[in-house]
Amino acid sequence: MIRFVELRVTEEEEVKMELVNVANVGRVYPSPQNSRKSMVELNYHSVNDAPVYLEVDMSYEALRLHFL
Numbered sequence: 001m002i003r004f005v006e007l008r009v010t011e012e013e014e015v016k017m018e019l020v021n022v023a024n025v026g027r028v029y030p031s032p033q034n035s036r037k038s039m040v041e042l043n044y045h046s047v048n049d050a051p052v053y054l055e056v057d058m059s060y061e062a063l064r065l066h067f068l
Contacts, residue, residue, distance in 0.1 A: 008057040030060035
């Protein structure tokens with residue numbers, strides 16, 4: 001069964017809702033620059049073979065509860 005989670009993602013000055021397949025989520029950790037945000041690393045790479053990260057507008061503890 002495929003599960004998705006809707007995350008509030010910030011990109012530069014824009015905030016948008018992003019639908020993410022839970023199976024594609026790798027690591028989740030607190031943002032080093034902002035304690036109210038978290039980083040989500042996805043299990044796939046971009047076109048230039050760089051890892052894909054999403055900056056989520058949610059604290060690490062709250063985001064972690066979404067995946068438990």
